[in-house]
Amino acid sequence: MDLMKIFKDSYHIMAKDLLSLRRNKMSMAALFIMPIAFLVMFGFIFPSGTTQTHMPVGVVNLDNGQGSTQFISQLNALNSNNSYLDLQNFTSTDAAKTQINQGKLYGTFIIPAGFSYNMSHGQSADVIMLADNSNPQIATQIEGVTTNTITMMNGKQAVYNVVNMSATTGQTVNPQAMVFPYTPNIETTIPGQNNYFNFLAPGLMIMIVMMTVMTGIPEAISKEKEIGTFDGMLSAPINQISIILGKTAALCVRGFGQCILILLLAVVFFGVTIQGSIILAFAMLLLGIFSFVGIGIVAVSMSEDQASGTMIVNLLMFPMMFLAGIFYPLQQMPWFMQDIAKVIPLTYAADAMRKIMLLNAGLGDVITQVLILIAFGVVTMAIAVPLFRRSMTR
Amino acid sequence: MTENAIEVNNLTKEFGDFKAVDDLSLEVKSGEIFGFLGPNGAGKSTTIRMLCTLAQPTSGSATVAGYDLVKDAAKVRENIGLVAEKMIMYDALTAAENLRFFGKLYRIPKDKLETRIDELLEMVNMQEWKDTQINKFSTGMKQRINVIRALLPEPEIIFMDEPTLGLDPQTTFSIREIIRDINKKGVTVILTTHAMVEAEALSDRVAIIDHGKIAALDTPENLKKMISDVNTTIFSVKITNLNTQLLEGIKSLENVTALSQQDDHTLKISATGENALNNIIDSIRAKGGNIFSITNSNESTLEDVFLALTGKEIRDHASEKAAPSSHGHGAKAQARVR
Numbered sequence: 001m002d003l004m005k006i007f008k009d010s011y012h013i014m015a016k017d018l019l020s021l022r023r024n025k026m027s028m029a030a031l032f033i034m035p036i037a038f039l040v041m042f043g044f045i046f047p048s049g050t051t052q053t054h055m056p057v058g059v060v061n062l063d064n065g066q067g068s069t070q071f072i073s074q075l076n077a078l079n080s081n082n083s084y085l086d087l088q089n090f091t092s093t094d095a096a097k098t099q100i101n102q103g104k105l106y107g108t109f110i111i112p113a114g115f116s117y118n119m120s121h122g123q124s125a126d127v128i129m130l131a132d133n134s135n136p137q138i139a140t141q142i143e144g145v146t147t148n149t150i151t152m153m154n155g156k157q158a159v160y161n162v163v164n165m166s167a168t169t170g171q172t173v174n175p176q177a178m179v180f181p182y183t184p185n186i187e188t189t190i191p192g193q194n195n196y197f198n199f200l201a202p203g204l205m206i207m208i209v210m211m212t213v214m215t216g217i218p219e220a221i222s223k224e225k226e227i228g229t230f231d232g233m234l235s236a237p238i239n240q241i242s243i244i245l246g247k248t249a250a251l252c253v254r255g256f257g258q259c260i261l262i263l264l265l266a267v268v269f270f271g272v273t274i275q276g277s278i279i280l281a282f283a284m285l286l287l288g289i290f291s292f293v294g295i296g297i298v299a300v301s302m303s304e305d306q307a308s309g310t311m312i313v314n315l316l317m318f319p320m321m322f323l324a325g326i327f328y329p330l331q332q333m334p335w336f337m338q339d340i341a342k343v344i345p346l347t348y349a350a351d352a353m354r355k356i357m358l359l360n361a362g363l364g365d366v367i368t369q370v371l372i373l374i375a376f377g378v379v380t381m382a383i384a385v386p387l388f389r390r391s392m393t394r
Numbered sequence: 395m396t397e398n399a400i401e402v403n404n405l406t407k408e409f410g411d412f413k414a415v416d417d418l419s420l421e422v423k424s425g426e427i428f429g430f431l432g433p434n435g436a437g438k439s440t441t442i443r444m445l446c447t448l449a450q451p452t453s454g455s456a457t458v459a460g461y462d463l464v465k466d467a468a469k470v471r472e473n474i475g476l477v478a479e480k481m482i483m484y485d486a487l488t489a490a491e492n493l494r495f496f497g498k499l500y501r502i503p504k505d506k507l508e509t510r511i512d513e514l515l516e517m518v519n520m521q522e523w524k525d526t527q528i529n530k531f532s533t534g535m536k537q538r539i540n541v542i543r544a545l546l547p548e549p550e551i552i553f554m555d556e557p558t559l560g561l562d563p564q565t566t567f568s569i570r571e572i573i574r575d576i577n578k579k580g581v582t583v584i585l586t587t588h589a590m591v592e593a594e595a596l597s598d599r600v601a602i603i604d605h606g607k608i609a610a611l612d613t614p615e616n617l618k619k620m621i622s623d624v625n626t627t628i629f630s631v632k633i634t635n636l637n638t639q640l641l642e643g644i645k646s647l648e649n650v651t652a653l654s655q656q657d658d659h660t661l662k663i664s665a666t667g668e669n670a671l672n673n674i675i676d677s678i679r680a681k682g683g684n685i686f687s688i689t690n691s692n693e694s695t696l697e698d699v700f701l702a703l704t705g706k707e708i709r710d711h712a713s714e715k716a717a718p719s720s721h722g723h724g725a726k727a728q729a730r731v732r
Contacts, residue, residue, distance in 0.1 A: 008498075009498075012495060012498045016484065016487070016495045020486040020487060023487075023527070227480060228478055228479075228480025228482055229482050232478070232482030232483075232496060232543070234448055235448060235476040236471060236496060237499070237500065237501075393447070393448060393449055
């Protein structure tokens with residue numbers, strides 16, 4: 001009976017907060033612009049990791065034999081498939097170097113004299129790649145593309161050689177099995193190409209909810225204290241828990257609205273594929289909120305006014321945002337940062353969200369994270385609720 | 395209903411070293427309008443906040459509507475209404491939405507709540523504003539909503555903290571009418587004010603409170619009689635070249651028990667003793683003061699009582715803590731009155 005009253009009062013407080021929000025046009029606009037801005041911003045500012053195409057590269061043929069001509073035509077044929085490079089021919093090394101210095105080329109192939117001779121006399125023939133490493137990232141890419149291309153050409157040449165040898169010796173062989181005894185077949189958990197947004201979207205959802213709830217709690221409670229309406233609620237026969245519940249519920253509705261928006265944008269515009277259960281994902285969001293809302297309430301209870309409450313919350317929130325592995329995988333951080341990440345509830349929430357949404361993980365797969373989040377929530381709430389009650393009747 | 399709506403026993407509230415309410419004891423009878431009169435920072439609001447369960451007493455106890463303030467806080471809340479100094483309402487919501495929200499917190503059934511809202515809006519002549527957002531209201535209109543909000547659950551006791559502060563005379567008048575109406579319907583009203591006129595006009599009994607203590611408690615009439623009994627004369631002196639030197643000179647006189655400055659030229663002085671008036675005139679003349687007029691106030695007002703009891707100094711919130719001397723004077727005055 002008493003519990004029903006608590007829930008009913010929470011509902012009334014939530015409804016009142018949401019009605020106030022709906023009347024405030026600026027807040028409503030900000031509510032919807034924020035997730036869009038976050039998704040676009042964080043989706044594009046980080047290097048994507050895919051290889052650049054159409055990199056201008058020179059070709060200098062100092063050999064001019066049959067072997068080098070064949071090499072160049074094979075190089076052109078291969079490149080026309082993937083277009084990593086834009087190849088231009090130069091007659092001398094100096095001409096190509098001048099172009100590099102002027103920034104018009106990223107590097108150049110140099111086929112030294114004697115290339116054809118080496119090839120026709122059973123020797124390995126060198127090809128030089130002169131890469132401009134004044135821009136290390138581009139140089140790395142050029143090096144990678146060169147190595148790959150040459151490897152592929154080696155393979156083709158080897159297959160050709162094996163076929164020739166087997167013909168002369170009268171043996172039947174599978175040249176593919178001779179030259180490439182191992183064939184890597186890369187399959188991914190998420191179909192399609194690697195997509196950073198796949199990684200980002202679930203984390204961003206839990207982060208938006210956290211920001212909305214954590215900044216919203218001091219705003220909602222301190223503001224009412226300051227304008228005086230809090231006394232109206234406290235002098236009414238309601239449980240103080242109803243105020244926390246109602247306020248949090250109103251903020252959850254806001255946060256969930258933003259999450260749905262992120263989800264739609266991510267799927268429609270950024271090619272994110274959702275494999276798991278959306279319901280479980282939202283349940284996870286709720287659990288995430290439960291795990292960190294206590295921190296917000298502690299901040300409110302300890303601060304005198306809205307400004308200091310918001311400041312304390314921001315102080316706690318920013319490290320949580322960047323250390324919880326929302327934007328970068330945790331594994332790429334140094335060990336001490338990883339240790340810090342381990343005490344942040346958001347880390348577990350983001351991790352579990354990702355597993356549920358992208359890998360179709362069930363509750364059983366993320367039970368560790370769930371238990372840790374519940375523990376976080378119980379401990380912080382156990383501290384927060386008495387503090388809050390005390391701060392109400394100071 | 396118990397005979398006493400409120401019983402307060404040795405109630406004390408400390409904020410750090412500062413005693414906002416100091417060992418307060420009093421009784422409020424059911425059905426009366428009880429006024430707390432005192433300067434800013436005297437402890438009126440803190441007392442009200444404690445009686446509304448919004449602040450925990452440091453020590454002492456009180457029953458409100460027959461329930462213990464601390465042990466039965468929930469029961470107390472069911473029986474009281476609060477008109478706080480900061481208006482309790484949400485700007486973005488309409489009058490009806492505000493009233494509905496709080497009505498629901500008091501578990502008023504839906505149909506009854508709607509009738510009650512209409513009834514109350516009618517009482518304060520605000521029916522036509524029912525569905526208008528509060529942010530379009532004037533201060534006076536807001537205060538009317540603020541008052542009827544407290545009446546929603548039909549409380550036995552209603553607390554009003556400075557209900558007419560910052561209102562124009564017309565609205566002040568109408569709010570006072572409303573307060574009388576509420577009281578006629580049997581609701582006990584506890585109000586705080588620093589306006590003497592208000593306490594005098596509304597209250598059945600007044601507690602003059604200063605430094606968290608009661609300086610005097612009685613009906614306005616009896617309070618006024620007190621100072622006439624002790625042979626105090628009160629007069630206004632208009633001095634064209636009034637300055638601080640003159641002020642200090644008058645204050646230091648034996649005969650002068652209280653002094654307040656009314657405007658740039660006028661002083662209100664309470665004095666006792668045979669030669670009071672002569673001494674005051676001599677003091678002013680000796681310091682080069684130019685007396686324009688002297689008027690004798692035959693009938694003392696509550697303001698005079700207040701002056702006589704709380705001392706000479708006109709204090710405001712800022713100088714509150716650093717005024718031990720006037721406190722001593724207040725205690726002396728209290729002793730004399732008794």
